[in-house]
Amino acid sequence: MNETSDLSTQSEQPEQTESRGTMLDVSGLTKIYPDGTLAVDGIDFTVDAGDFCVIIGPSGCGKSTTLHSLVGNLDVTSGTISLDGTDITDQPTHTRDIGLVFQDFQLFPHLTVAENIVYGLEQMGLDDQEKRRRTERLLEMMQLEELADRDPEELSAGQKQRVALARSLVLEPKLLLLDEPLGDMDYKLQKRMERELLRIHREFDTTFIYVTHDQTQAMRLADQIIVMNDGQVEQSGSVAEIYNSPNTAFVSAFVGDSN
Numbered sequence: 001m002n003e004t005s006d007l008s009t010q011s012e013q014p015e016q017t018e019s020r021g022t023m024l025d026v027s028g029l030t031k032i033y034p035d036g037t038l039a040v041d042g043i044d045f046t047v048d049a050g051d052f053c054v055i056i057g058p059s060g061c062g063k064s065t066t067l068h069s070l071v072g073n074l075d076v077t078s079g080t081i082s083l084d085g086t087d088i089t090d091q092p093t094h095t096r097d098i099g100l101v102f103q104d105f106q107l108f109p110h111l112t113v114a115e116n117i118v119y120g121l122e123q124m125g126l127d128d129q130e131k132r133r134r135t136e137r138l139l140e141m142m143q144l145e146e147l148a149d150r151d152p153e154e155l156s157a158g159q160k161q162r163v164a165l166a167r168s169l170v171l172e173p174k175l176l177l178l179d180e181p182l183g184d185m186d187y188k189l190q191k192r193m194e195r196e197l198l199r200i201h202r203e204f205d206t207t208f209i210y211v212t213h214d215q216t217q218a219m220r221l222a223d224q225i226i227v228m229n230d231g232q233v234e235q236s237g238s239v240a241e242i243y244n245s246p247n248t249a250f251v252s253a254f255v256g257d258s259n
């Protein structure tokens, strides 16, 4: 009602931290594998549009199961997944507008770098000009132009990871999931790829959920951190919240490991 006070409230919000609203809303997500393993135990979390969200937690805590549930590779046992307000829990993978980059790249060995990147576009019904535009943009962004006609087996690990990222980003998904994408790289290459990822996240203006068991990596990359343990979310918050005000003894010990 009072316009003056509305305006003054708005002007107090710094533009950089202004939320663009919730993109992903996960509620009660549970996954029990056929052998009875309870891998994800009723987790709730949200991710804001445009954020670089990092899920951390020890090996076996359910990080990969969570990502594969989001992308639709796994049928969930219960719970709901909403993307931009639409319930996608039972939607087929290819209609979800969510990309996934695997740790082991999973490039097609019989296709060149450029063919790997264009592959996913063939199913989208785009015209040739648009396919070429998108592919050339990604080759340029990932500094892969020189390697466009090479076979994947000729590439280094860092180059393969760039192709894997390009292959997902060319589809322009709303949300990109990355499952320990730098896991097999040496420390120097990891640091370089981290800078690349931050640049790509910014330039593409997209939303990332990045999984790692490395808390120092999380600290360098994240807008939001979700800490998982034993199939559950221990805490979700900004880097500062997680490190300065851990909610549980587990979070305190896990993030404390990096000091």
Ligand code: ADP
Residues within 6 Å of the ligand: 033, 034, 035, 037, 038, 039, 057, 058, 059, 060, 061, 062, 063, 064, 065, 066
């Ligand atoms: P993370 O990615 O955090 O290491 P995962 O999601 O891979 O954890 O695994 C969570 C739990 O589910 C672990 O106990 C793991 O052994 C189990 N698990 C993973 N995949 C399967 C499967 N296909 N069948 C049965 N149990 C599984």
Ligand code: MG
Residues within 6 Å of the ligand: 063, 064, 065
């Ligand atoms: Mg995993």
